[in-house]
Amino acid sequence: MKTLQPDQNKPAVGKISVIHGPMFSGKTEELLRRVRRAKIARKKVQLFKPAIDNRYHATQVLPHFLAQAADESVQVGEAAHVVSHPREIAALLKNDTDIAAIEEAQFLDDSLIDLVRRFSRQGIDVILSLLDQDYRRLPFPIAPAPGSESGSRNVGEYLAIAHESLKLAAICVVCGQDAHHSQKLTLSSVNSEGKPIYKPASFFTEVVTVGTSQELTQNKLFAEKPREFPESIYEARCRYCHVVADEPQ
Numbered sequence: 202m203k204t205l206q207p208d209q210n211k212p213a214v215g216k217i218s219v220i221h222g223p224m225f226s227g228k229t230e231e232l233l234r235r236v237r238r239a240k241i242a243r244k245k246v247q248l249f250k251p252a253i254d255n256r257y258h259a260t261q262v263l264p265h266f267l268a269q270a271a272d273e274s275v276q277v278g279e280a281a282h283v284v285s286h287p288r289e290i291a292a293l294l295k296n297d298t299d300i301a302a303i304e305e306a307q308f309l310d311d312s313l314i315d316l317v318r319r320f321s322r323q324g325i326d327v328i329l330s331l332l333d334q335d336y337r338r339l340p341f342p343i344a345p346a347p348g349s350e351s352g353s354r355n356v357g358e359y360l361a362i363a364h365e366s367l368k369l370a371a372i373c374v375v376c377g378q379d380a381h382h383s384q385k386l387t388l389s390s391v392n393s394e395g396k397p398i399y400k401p402a403s404f405f406t407e408v409v410t411v412g413t414s415q416e417l418t419q420n421k422l423f424a425e426k427p428r429e430f431p432e433s434i435y436e437a438r439c440r441y442c443h444v445v446a447d448e449p450q
């Protein structure tokens with residue numbers, strides 16, 4: 202039998218790995234675990250995060266469970282490049298980088314799909330963590346790159362091109378079952394004790410994507426009229442406890 206000989210002239214193909222699931226499912230912890238393992242193996246890793254994901258820390262990627270202890274001086278996370286566009290990742294990538302790890306990839310525009318394929322072709326491993334569904338349980342939409350006519354793309358494309366993927370579940374805060382969905386709740390009213398009342402968000406509210414950032418819009422609103430409670434909050438829920446108001450049947 203003829204044995205296959207590896208072609209020394211061909212570079213190894215970079216492995217594309219996708220870690221996906223709802224909010225609070227430990228995607229960041231898993232991404233950071235892989236980054237740390239790669240560093241122990243003396244691989245050169247660069248970590249990137251979208252500018253929109255500034256919930257806890259501006260330049261470090263922090264696991265959610267550490268978020269409350271987040272402090273500029275606490276070096277528990279991994280230093281990350283904060284980027285607004287995939288082209289910044291291409292520009293920041295060093296020649297000797299073995300692995301590009303990208304956190305919350307669903308917030309970057311669709312030119313990232315081509316960039317991930319290019320990195321893989323060049324022999325660079327890519328690890329992505331992403332939300333696979335929006336709060337409506339639909340594949341998370343990806344914003345088109347500026348000037349691009351493409352539209353209606355979603356994170357399913359990353360799963361299609363991945364060599365390996367890991368789907369994580371969170372815990373439903375209502376019943377304790379595995380949760381695969383992110384429940385969006387919007388502020389409905391404040392009761393007589395001053396406590397906020399949240400209700401399931403309508404199907405027709407905005408999904409946070411790049412360029413249509415609800416958080417940024419809200420921050421603008423906060424600046425104009427400071428509010429005590431956030432307009433919307435999220436939690437993990439199973440299919441039975443997940444509610445979308447005004448959902449088309």
Ligand SMILES: [Zn+2]
Nearest residue numbers: 373376439442
């Ligand atoms: Zn449940």
